[in-house]
Amino acid sequence: MENWFTVNWGKLFIPSGSVLELIIRGTFVYLALFFMLRFLPSRQLGTLGISDLLVIVLFAEAAQNAMVSTYTSITEGAVLLGTVILWSYFLNWLGYKFPKFQRLLNPPPLLLVKNGRMIERHLKRELITEDELMSKLRQVGVEYLKDVKKAFMEADGSISVITVESKSSPSKEGKPS
Numbered sequence: 001m002e003n004w005f006t007v008n009w010g011k012l013f014i015p016s017g018s019v020l021e022l023i024i025r026g027t028f029v030y031l032a033l034f035f036m037l038r039f040l041p042s043r044q045l046g047t048l049g050i051s052d053l054l055v056i057v058l059f060a061e062a063a064q065n066a067m068v069s070t071y072t073s074i075t076e077g078a079v080l081l082g083t084v085i086l087w088s089y090f091l092n093w094l095g096y097k098f099p100k101f102q103r104l105l106n107p108p109p110l111l112l113v114k115n116g117r118m119i120e121r122h123l124k125r126e127l128i129t130e131d132e133l134m135s136k137l138r139q140v141g142v143e144y145l146k147d148v149k150k151a152f153m154e155a156d157g158s159i160s161v162i163t164v165e166s167k168s169s170p171s172k173e174g175k176p177s
Contacts, residue, residue, distance in 0.1 A: 015076045022076055026083030034091070038105070106155035113137075113151035116164075126153060137161060 015022070095102035110122050112133060123133065134145070136159045142148055150162045 011073065013073055013075050015073050015079070017076070019076075019079055022079045023083050026080045027087060030084050030087045034087075038107075109152035109154050109160070111150060112153055112159070113145065113148045113161075115150075116146040116148055118145065122153075128153075133159075 091105055095105040110126065111119055112122055112128070113119065118130065118133065123130070133151075137143075137145070137148065137151065140159070140161050142161055142163060147163050147165070148161055149164045152160050154160055
């Protein structure tokens with residue numbers, strides 16, 4: 001009978017392959033996924049839909065296989081996790097230090113409505129229907145499009161609205177639930 005309490009400490013902590021290879025694999029996969037996701041339309045306006053969740057799960061599965069063929073030690077997992085965290089921090093730091101780089105990391109706000117008129121090409125670019133836009137406007141208390149001076153889709157997919165009546169008052173911001 002096998003002893004359930006026996007631990008192979010070497011297998012648990014000693015990497016089975018090259019740590020440098022893990023870092024290179026993690027780097028390439030992280031940056032490839034980052035740039036793929038960065039340039040996809042923010043279709044769901046800040047919400048996570050079923051298709052978005054499916055994409056994330058499939059990306060995670062594909063990325064896991066690309067980052068490591070097989071790894072068994074905690075150390076290898078920690079190296080990969082550290083690599084991903086390092087790149088995330090480094091890209092955010094670059095965006096903070098260099099504002100031009102920030103535009104690559106986060107898209108600027110996209111004008112969806114100006115003076116009560118929808119900007120169709122921007123809606124089309126982000127695959128947003130008129131019904132979806134009106135739903136988001138109602139969620140921030142705007143019933144009619146004519147009451148919107150400007151509406152922007154922010155980098156996080158939320159929509160911010162400046163109404164005609166809010167000349168000097170702060171803008172209403174809506175975070176989708």
